[in-house]
Amino acid sequence: MPHDPSSPVRPSGPAASVRTAVVWEVLSAALAEADPHGRGLDVVDAGGGTGGFAVPLAEAGHRVTVVDPSPDSLAALARRVAERGLEGRVAGVQGDLSELAGLVPAGSADLLLCHSVLEVVDDPADALTGVATVLRDGGRLSLLAANRDAAVLARALAGHPDEAAHALTDPTGRFGPTDGMRRRFTAAALGELVAAAGLVVEQLHGVRVVSDLVPSSVLDSEPGAAASLLALERALSSRLPFRDVATQLHLLAVRR
Numbered sequence: 001m002p003h004d005p006s007s008p009v010r011p012s013g014p015a016a017s018v019r020t021a022v023v024w025e026v027l028s029a030a031l032a033e034a035d036p037h038g039r040g041l042d043v044v045d046a047g048g049g050t051g052g053f054a055v056p057l058a059e060a061g062h063r064v065t066v067v068d069p070s071p072d073s074l075a076a077l078a079r080r081v082a083e084r085g086l087e088g089r090v091a092g093v094q095g096d097l098s099e100l101a102g103l104v105p106a107g108s109a110d111l112l113l114c115h116s117v118l119e120v121v122d123d124p125a126d127a128l129t130g131v132a133t134v135l136r137d138g139g140r141l142s143l144l145a146a147n148r149d150a151a152v153l154a155r156a157l158a159g160h161p162d163e164a165a166h167a168l169t170d171p172t173g174r175f176g177p178t179d180g181m182r183r184r185f186t187a188a189a190l191g192e193l194v195a196a197a198g199l200v201v202e203q204l205h206g207v208r209v210v211s212d213l214v215p216s217s218v219l220d221s222e223p224g225a226a227a228s229l230l231a232l233e234r235a236l237s238s239r240l241p242f243r244d245v246a247t248q249l250h251l252l253a254v255r256r
């Protein structure tokens with residue numbers, strides 16, 4: 001059933017999580033604007049994995065194609081889709097972000113999610129060029145990527161100033177050889193990459209500004225702390241300087 005356009009897409013699971021609440025809020029507003037009559041949009045989730053975003057979007061009435069190289073993730077996605085009776089609304093395609101333009105028709109997507117994937121591809125600039133070709137005119141990119149400056153702060157706070165300094169100057173934003181992340185970005189670098197792909201940045205938010213710095217034992221021991229943290233994250237997500245030290249940066253960009 002198409003979603004009620006007056007009611008923003010706020011699936012209870014993702015929205016309740018401090019990891020995804022800000023992204024869902026941005027997407028929710030963008031979807032409502034792009035689909036005011038609730039007919040459903042064509043969405044591509046590149047690196048969509050097991051469907052954490054794809055499934056709620058399909059439940060909200062959109063048609064979602066998940067492109068992911070992992071057969072295990074796609075199998076888990078297919079099970080989830082079947083369990084929820086969403087067959088026909090979610091298609092899984094095995095493939096790499098760098099091959100996107102060959103896997104999804106050009107100019108076919110109203111919304112393309114690229115969440116936590118740009119960090120792992122060989123050539124982020126090339127990948128974003130492919131992303132842009134898949135979007136329709138007026139279509140939007142939701143880009144979520146790891147923030148270099150958050151890693152600098154986190155390594156310093158963890159008592160590793162040398163690693164913090166390394167992340168600050170390393171071209172890939174890694175803190176050293178033991179870093180599990182292949183690449184991080186600054187807000188400025190992400191903006192430049194998106195612009196170079198021919199897209200116009202509309203919004204930039206910080207995701208997990210403080211939540212990764214708070215020990216979970218503190219949150220568990222204080223009643224109401226999790227809800228307060230979520231409210232704080234919302235307040236900080238668009239406010240400088242907090243936005244730019246969030247663990248992840250979320251950009252919404254449009255193809256014009």
Ligand SMILES: C[S@@+](CC[C@H](N)C(=O)[O-])C[C@H]1O[C@@H](n2cnc3c(N)ncnc32)[C@H](O)[C@@H]1O
Pocket residue numbers: 046047048049050052053067068069070073095096097098114115116117120121
């Ligand atoms: C951290 S998970 C993120 C999943 C989902 N986008 C989300 O935000 O919940 C990274 C996903 O990217 C996929 N992936 C890894 N390398 C990729 C590549 N080169 N192109 C596209 N997806 C890739 C993985 O299989 C995995 O599903």
